[in-house]
Amino acid sequence: MKFLVFGQSGQVAHELQRLGGDALLALSRAQADLGDPGACAAMIAATDADAVINAAAYTAVDRAEEEEALALRINGDAPGAMARAAAARGLPFVHLSTDYVFDGSGSQPFRVEDATGPLGAYGRTKLAGEEAVRAAGGPHAIFRTSWVVSAHGNNFVKTMLRLGAERDALTIVADQIGGPTPAADIARTCLAAARQLRDDPGKSGTYHLSGGPDVSWADFARAIFERAGVTCTVSDIPSSAYPNPAQRPLNSRLDNSRTQEIFGLPRPDWHDGLNDILTELGAAA
Ligand SMILES: NC(=O)C1=CN([C@@H]2O[C@H](COP(=O)(O)OP(=O)(O)OC[C@H]3O[C@@H](n4cnc5c(N)ncnc54)[C@H](OP(=O)(O)O)[C@@H]3O)[C@@H](O)[C@H]2O)C=CC1
């Protein structure tokens, strides 16, 4: 089975290329710009691949507040155009979304069917993408994931290793709770879902995929420092003490049970992925 992937440099795109080898073609921004949805659809119309995975997105949460129209084209319009092009050819389309489509209320894990209510521009544009992919009506899986980490690209693990080497102490928000998700687990899931959708389009739908157990960013930082052997004291702060242009949801817990039920894929334990990331970075204690 051959895969066409949008995105080449990102965290998930990188892991997809590692797993997919010669059977996977990953398109860079220069080859397929999501700012030009029609060009992305044309790539799908011409592909000889058996499934399409979208691992590209506008992911700068704060900058999206000032660039919502561009973020909407990339996160909303382009996935819609891609999903319609894939549907026209009956190709499975696997797409990624985010915990930021929810408003973060309560303390229970959000289920797939719970009401959405994004707090910021990034979440609004990702929600628009979900709706467009579902409306295209082809075989598809949308995985809402959260707090993606890997040895490549920008993420919280790499930020903590950089800051932890420079400082003796950090203040980290402790009232946002969620599941850090290794990009390698997301990539494995995307490939498995594409294969299963080819055999059974009835598995189409929206799913949650986050690493467990749920933690606060502060506790996740402590786990990173402990496993990396970095001496840096983490103090808990509320989100109100870390002001940002975009408000983040406090409750980012995602109920992964449908992913287990339909695809047979268990919730990944982020401790394993974190160990792999630190080893790859040469930062494991
Ligand atoms: N990062 C996270 O914490 C989370 C991510 N997600 C979702 O998971 C998916 C993968 O995220 P992740 O791997 O972390 O993303 P990254 O931020 O690591 O990478 C984004 C990728 O998208 C590409 N891209 C951005 N704009 C365009 C464009 N106009 N045309 C073509 N490519 C573009 C980037 O390419 P370039 O190098 O050229 O900019 C890069 O390859 C996304 O859908 C994201 O919304 C969900 C929850 C959490």
Ligand SMILES: Cc1cn([C@H]2C[C@H](O)[C@@H](COP(=O)(O)OP(=O)(O)O[C@H]3O[C@@H](C)C(=O)[C@@H](O)[C@H]3O)O2)c(=O)[nH]c1=O
């Ligand atoms: C560097 C630093 C961050 N923080 C906080 C800010 C923020 O709430 C949290 C994580 O920081 P980040 O910049 O990684 O947060 P953010 O970019 O909002 O991460 C999000 O990205 C998008 C793409 C998603 O889809 C989400 O699932 C989520 O991963 O840590 C501190 O409290 N202290 C610090 O010193």
Ligand SMILES: [Mg+2]
């Ligand atoms: Mg970020």
